Amino acid sequence: MLYYRNRPVKTHRPSSVSERFFQWRSFDSKSDDILIQEIEATFEHVKTETRTEEYFLLPGRRNVMPRMIDNETFEVRSLLNDNEPIELWERSVKTKFPMKRSVSARIGCALPKLRASFNSVATPDSLSEALQRKSKYYKASKTRRLYQKGKMTAEISTLEIDGETQTSVAIQCIEKEPISRLVKKLKLKKADNTNFVDYLLAS
Numbered sequence: 001m002l003y004y005r006n007r008p009v010k011t012h013r014p015s016s017v018s019e020r021f022f023q024w025r026s027f028d029s030k031s032d033d034i035l036i037q038e039i040e041a042t043f044e045h046v047k048t049e050t051r052t053e054e055y056f057l058l059p060g061r062r063n064v065m066p067r068m069i070d071n072e073t074f075e076v077r078s079l080l081n082d083n084e085p086i087e088l089w090e091r092s093v094k095t096k097f098p099m100k101r102s103v104s105a106r107i108g109c110a111l112p113k114l115r116a117s118f119n120s121v122a123t124p125d126s127l128s129e130a131l132q133r134k135s136k137y138y139k140a141s142k143t144r145r146l147y148q149k150g151k152m153t154a155e156i157s158t159l160e161i162d163g164e165t166q167t168s169v170a171i172q173c174i175e176k177e178p179i180s181r182l183v184k185k186l187k188l189k190k191a192d193n194t195n196f197v198d199y200l201l202a203s
Helices: 029-042 101-110 112-117 124-132 176-186 196-202
Strands: 002-004 007-009 019-026 044-057 064-069 073-079 087-096 136-149 152-161 164-173
Touching (some): 019 176, 029 136, 029 152, 029 164, 044 124, 044 196, 064 196, 087 101, 112 124, 136 196, 152 176
Antiparallel strands (some): 002 007, 019 087, 019 164, 044 064, 044 136, 152 164
């Protein structure tokens, strides 16, 4: 424990601090097969889980991804670089319910069109209903296998959306270089890197 003027100083970051990470994600079957073989051979399996995800996408804002996870956690992710092979994302908000007033205000500032839907007394159901009226709404059942290798995290997901099943593979890391080396090693194409927002809007 650190002290300043005989008072303990907190050394952990507050939960409101944004989290940034680099990502490569594919919905292409050929790239998926190459990635899956590499992940299963060289990464360590961590866990497998099934969850429900709801996406509330805004017209003209393909760089922002608000979503609800298992009807209990709400988060907002933002794409910070839109013209590079390896995408840089920021998880600017991740909160459970009931939301703190400061958190709901911060989300409202980030998503002005949805501002009226956010308040500290909103429940997951009431918020989802309000957001569906103002966004393009998608609901997915996702089973994902999570793997780890050094600083990299891999996700092999099977999604069911509107009765259709799709596989997606993602690599995430707080550093860009490990993903760049992997993409170069596997000779993956830049065009095959597709995030959830672009995939859903194109479907």
